[in-house]
Amino acid sequence: MADVQLYQNDSRWENTIMGFGKTETIGKLGCLLTSMTMVGNHFGGKETVASFNEKMKQNDGFQGPWVRAFRISSVFPNVSYQKRIECDNQDAPLDEIDAALAGGSLPVVKVDYSPAPGIQGHWVVLHKKDGDDYQMWDPYNSPEKPPTLVGRFGFAGTAEKIIQEIIFFGSGELKEPKADKTTSSKPAPKATTTQTTSSPTEETDALIIAPTVNGLTLRDQPRISGSNVVKYLPQSSKLVVLDDAATAKTKIGKRNNWFHVRDIEGKEGYVAAWYVTAVSDPALGSHKTSQANQPSTPTKLVVKTSASSVSLRTEPRVASSTLITYLPFGTELLVIESGSDTSKIGQKDQWLNVQTVTGRKGYVAAWFVTKV
Secondary structure (H helix, E strand, C coil): CCCCCCCCCCCCCCCCECCCCCCCEHHHHCHHHHHHHHHHHHCCCCCCHHHHHHHHHHCCCEECCEEEHHHHHHCCCCCEEEEEEECCCCCCCHHHHHHHHHCCCEEEEEEECCCCCCCEEEEEEEEEEECCEEEEECCCCCCCCCCEHHHHHHHHCCHHHHCCEEEEEECCCCCCCCCCHHHCCCCCCCCCCCCCCCCCCHHHHCCEEEECCCCEEEECCCCCCCCCEEEEECCCCCEEECCCHHHHHCCCCCCCCEEEEECCCCCEEEEEHHHEEECCCCEECCCECCCCCCCCCCCCCEEEECCCCEEEECCCCCCHHHEEEEECCCCEEEECCCCCCHHHCCCCCCEEEEECCCCCEEEEEHHHEEEC
């Protein structure tokens, strides 16, 4: 059944409920589920969208109606969830997509399927590079539209502008792009070492969550009221949970539960547990956000990493002794240096003193970040 095009709006399963949802059907929201079915079959599987849906339900593959994509190997044992990159509001790393395709992996990417206001999230499978475009398997049957990424969704711009999120799946190791030797930095003058506020393991020990909707409300009390709104959070936000992590994990996705959290700007409040997912094992899906609250504009200078494995260092210089950790593409960072402005951002041989959402401090190369 390898490389057979499947559609979420196939009459055989379009009215089937997604996972453990209530009204969410495969026909309406099953683009990621269908894309993953095609990926699994490409690597030797023999599933329909309906059978994959059922088997994922049996293998802890859903949070409500949202797909826990990292569980794909529970149904397709020879397929692994290799990597996820969030790249909304910044150019997608096409070099990583090209390297992955060349190495035999399949990127499943999220796009905005309509030029209407807001984001109408939709997932498709890229299977071949085609000049400045990509051939794709779109899980929504629209035979009148071109079968390429830019051909179908070019109203949003070029490929790097169209793609908002990437999940890489494959049967072996993910092939990474070759390192660009021109990006090595010129050593900066030695500076005073910044002490971190966290232990080396805090980044993994802390429970980090993310909204499953755009414009999630951060409140000053754990209840819904028009008078307790602190701010509206973009879907790309990362929030550190201030409650006991082990207990909090059992509440993710459950109604009438709340999390006490802190965002990248240091603002604390409460978010609804039924509108978040764990960053370490995210539940993903298709979301229409045109009617959502507009995310609040940051009140402090926040940047995002614009490359994979960006080094966070104790000092603004490149040396093995200064490395704290590697930050994934799209990591939010609060700029904490005094008199900070945007002039350094994107500039070679400049450094920024930053802090992660968990409170870890250090320096990053300014040419590997973009302003949020």
